[in-house]
Amino acid sequence: MKVDTLDTVNVYGCRVSSGRTVNYCWIIANRLTNQAVIVDPAWELATIVDTLHKNGLQLKAVLVTHHHHDHIHLADSVSALYGIPAFISKSERDFYSLSEHQFFTFYDSEILSLAGLAIRPILTPGHTAGSTCFLIGEALFTGDTVFNEGCGMCVGRGASPDQLFASLHRLKEEISDSIKVYPGHRYLTELGADWGTLKKNNIYLNIKDKDTFINFRMRAESIKNAFVFI
Numbered sequence: 001m002k003v004d005t006l007d008t009v010n011v012y013g014c015r016v017s018s019g020r021t022v023n024y025c026w027i028i029a030n031r032l033t034n035q036a037v038i039v040d041p042a043w044e045l046a047t048i049v050d051t052l053h054k055n056g057l058q059l060k061a062v063l064v065t066h067h068h069h070d071h072i073h074l075a076d077s078v079s080a081l082y083g084i085p086a087f088i089s090k091s092e093r094d095f096y097s098l099s100e101h102q103f104f105t106f107y108d109s110e111i112l113s114l115a116g117l118a119i120r121p122i123l124t125p126g127h128t129a130g131s132t133c134f135l136i137g138e139a140l141f142t143g144d145t146v147f148n149e150g151c152g153m154c155v156g157r158g159a160s161p162d163q164l165f166a167s168l169h170r171l172k173e174e175i176s177d178s179i180k181v182y183p184g185h186r187y188l189t190e191l192g193a194d195w196g197t198l199k200k201n202n203i204y205l206n207i208k209d210k211d212t213f214i215n216f217r218m219r220a221e222s223i224k225n226a227f228v229f230i
């Protein structure tokens with residue numbers, strides 16, 4: 001398990017998998033209190049419970065970046081097990097209904113005070129209609145909006161490369177270079193790189209023209225590497 005000690009939070013990375021699908025769910029703990037929130041719990045409940053227990057963490061909330069199964073899979077179970085709320089953006093819940101889940105919702109940039117942390121959800125639609133990145137302490141949790149080497153696919157209802165271009169542009173405007181970035185999947189390089197490094201190395205963050213971005217994002221051959229997780 002990966003642990004990063006930042007100024008105000010510790011970030012615990014749980015690599016969890018189901019078959020060939022590998023996700024990273026992130027536990028973010030307030031360094032002063034050991035209260036914590038979890039982003040995108042999936043696949044391995046025992047791994048998550050064990051990580052919380054071994055590190056003496058008190059889980060206060062579940063945060064979900066978007067509704068895809070590999071990000072939402074254990075949201076209800078973890079919420080029920082610890083008796084804590086689970087959150088997703090209002091636009092994601094409304095667009096996809098999600099009525100089988102008991103989600104609390106938030107708006108763009110509405111500060112969530114959880115685990116003694118001021119959590120800022122940044123709405124970054126594109127991969128899905130209400131995809132969200134969470135800015136917590138010195139860290140940004142991006143789900144499938146942006147990875148170290150790429151960005152989310154834009155397939156299925158509510159996905160939009162046009163919106164994803166705008167969302168990535170917004171992140172470039174609003175996120176400081178020193179912020180550490182924790183996506184939901186890993187392809188090549190270590191997660192937790194800083195935003196300045198992603199801005200330099202991630203080709204999707206370097207395409208200035210919207211139409212060029214859309215054509216590149218939607219190219220057919222990009223699908224073949226999208227599920228080669230490590």
Ligand SMILES: [Fe+2]
Binds near residue numbers: 066
């Ligand atoms: Fe996704």
